[in-house]
């Protein structure tokens with residue numbers, strides 16, 4: 001479907017070997033462990049229903065152990081197939097191929113959401129954040145990771161004249177097609193405008209420098225990063241920042257349905273619930289149908 005104001009272009013990881021090439025063979029154990037530390041500090045101890053936005057191959061999913069169920073959402077079906085191979089098919093994990101800008105969930109369904117290394121690909125970040133707020137219940141927790149343009153490397157390059165864009169300006173920078181770095185002030189403003197209250201910020205991956213990662217044992221680097229993270233509420237100069245926010249204001253809080261088919265509403269007309277049938281879900285009001293195949297819902 002062509003992009004429109006309601007359907008901005010999506011960075012699609014279909015058929016990508018990102019999990020293997022970037023994470024497993026790409027020398028990124030340090031970044032992965034630094035993210036795990038940040039999540040341990042920010043995640044609620046327990047919860048009912050977590051929405052993992054841009055779940056990819058499920059690298060982080062098992063870190064949400066305090067939540068009874070997790071919905072993995074990704075635009076790419078093949079990424080979700082990789083996640084399913086890793087996590088298995090059970091009532092605990094629900095796999096949904098959908099667009100973050102148009103999510104097929106009832107308002108107020110989730111009590112937790114995460115979006116890690118995903119906003120990075122969004123040309124309409126404010127639209128995405130409003131959608132996240134819509135599907136969270138009041139007081140729900142949202143953990144957002146974003147790529148920070150105001151990092152030390154970018155500042156040094158800018159001051160030395162090796163980089164044209166200004167890391168101190170609040171506008172975002174698209175350094176490659178559908179790859180964006182954001183300014184911390186802009187992110188906080190957008191979160192507040194979308195109905196969130198920022199609770200805590202952790203700066204992450206301070207030592208994302210190849211020669212340092214080769215020289216220093218990973219465990220030591222992760223420990224140093226973990227300490228440096230704690231200044232995240234005061235200044236943000238690392239390439240990656242985690243923000244924990246809480247949904248404020250009014251809104252529906254859906255009782256958590258026993259059956260996952262009751263999570264969804266119609267993308268065409270808004271009707272809920274959808275009717276379960278052979279091969280998928282159908283809207284009884286307008287007749288629109290969506291496929292469910294091999295444990296993956298497809299709402300694209």
Ligand SMILES: [Zn+2]
Pocket residue numbers: 266267268269270271283284285286287288
């Ligand atoms: Zn409908």
